[in-house]
Amino acid sequence: MIEGGLNLYHLQLLLVGVMWTVCLSVIAFIGGGMLGGAVALCRISPVKALRWAAIAWIQLIQGTPLLVVLFVCYFGLSIMGLELPGLVAASFAMVVYVSAYLGEIWRGCIESVPRTQWEAAECLALSRWQRMRLVVLPQALRIATPPTVGFMVQIVKNTSLASIVGFVELVRAGQLINNSIFQPFLIYLIIAALYFAMCFPLSVWSRRLEQRLQFGNRLPSET
Amino acid sequence: MKEAPSMTPVVELKDVHKRFGANQVLKGVSFAIPKGQVTAIIGKSGSGKSTALRCINRLEVIDSGSIQVCGHAVHDSGIELRRLRMDVGIVFQSYNLFPHLTVEQNVTLAPKAVKGLSAGDARAIAERTLRQVGLAEKAQAYPEQLSGGQQQRVAIARSLAMEPQVMLFDEVTSALDPQLTGEVLRVIEQLAEGGMTMVLVTHEMDFAARVADSIIYMHEGKVWETGPGAMLRDPQTPELREFLSHGL
Helix, strand or coil, X not given: XXXXXXXXXXXXXXXXXXXXXXXXXXXXXXXXXXXXXXHHHHHCCCCHHHHXXXXXXXXXXXCCCHHHHXXXXXXXXXXXXXXXXXXXXXXXXXXXXXXXXXXXXXXXXXXXXXXXXXHHHHHCCCCHHHHHHHHHHHHHHHHHXXXXXXXXXXXHHHHHHHHHHCCCCHHHHHHHHHHHHCXXXXXXXXXXXXXXXXXXXXXXXXXXXXXXXXHHHHCCCCC | CCCCXXXXXXXXXEXXXXXXXXXXXXXEXXXXXXXXXXXXXXXXXXXXXXXXXXXXXXXXXXCEXXXXXXXXXXXXXXXXXXXXXXXXXXXXXXXXXCCCCCHHHHHHHHXXXXXXXXXXXXXXXXXXXXXXXXXXXXXXCCHHHCCHHHHHHHHHHHHHCCCCCEEEEECCCCCCCHHHHHHHHHHHHHHHHCCCEEEEECCCHHHHHHHCCXXXXXXXXXXXXXXXXXXHCCCCCHHHHHHHHCCC
């Protein structure tokens, strides 16, 4: 071991890194999805203030590098007296980031449900919330699935930025190993392969969903 | 089988004006529709007939004038829209069924959500209205599995399920070929025989002449000529004569 090479212990460390990457991705997706749902609903709200707040939020986050959001969360919150561990700061930043993007993606999906569907529901005396919940959202959900799964790939890849605030996910684990064995090419090649193994299935799934959706629209109108 | 028309009309428009931007679509439209009667609104495209219909259930908000529908002041911005929509059913040219729901779910949605009916009661209504339009056996199908004519009949059943006082039909056969048009018109005719108050914007002149108790001919945003179905055989104005002569 003294001459230093990649050993089983290192691979184990990388797998732990993978686990944390997945963990952070899941937190980002669930938290960001919930906040993003709220952002999307605010974005199309009849209340002007809510609409403007949602637009401001989306523009602000989309106009800022995720890295900077991450620093703001990590250092900013600690200045405010909150001593946050890397995971919490990284989760916080990822949720913020995901909410702005998913909010805007989902807003588009909701608005791509034809106006005539709103109108038909309105003429059946459904309240605004009923129209949204019973008629529009179920249709928007179908439209939203492929781009949402596609965006999950971005989430997984962007969790790598959390390495910068010392959170030991996959990239950070690789850096630590590299510091001891100095084989960056090998290490990062392995890391790239691991990311690919996580993202590729998501891409394939997203493409499948997209094809199925198009097929659904092309169904012949005969029984 | 028709009820005798009562004195107070179910729908009454008085001097209704409506513009879209620079385009003055309705230029003082007035008409009244008595209970239990079928009224057909005819006219060229752009004559304002569809807009007039859509104003009746406030899908379009009028600029001036007044509209009374089943005791609701439709022109009043403080109107309780949901009460109005419970009394007024509408069927659209493009059916607008909910594609993610089965035929039965399309029909039971509003009775359950708006009137709070139990699943069982709502299903009973769906069964009855679907039988009325001849599609009881399609209850579990999805809209995309049906022909245009069948979809339109489901849309009629969906509207009927709310038991409206008035039914509005906005060019409901315009997207259908002649054979499918026939099956939809037969359903409307049955409703007419059942005494439903109906207003139809239509291009089906033979049908209008046969089924409608009165006909409103609209031209350039105004009511140009009104009369019983027979007026189509004996037009009084040159505009209506010309409109009818275009093979419609």
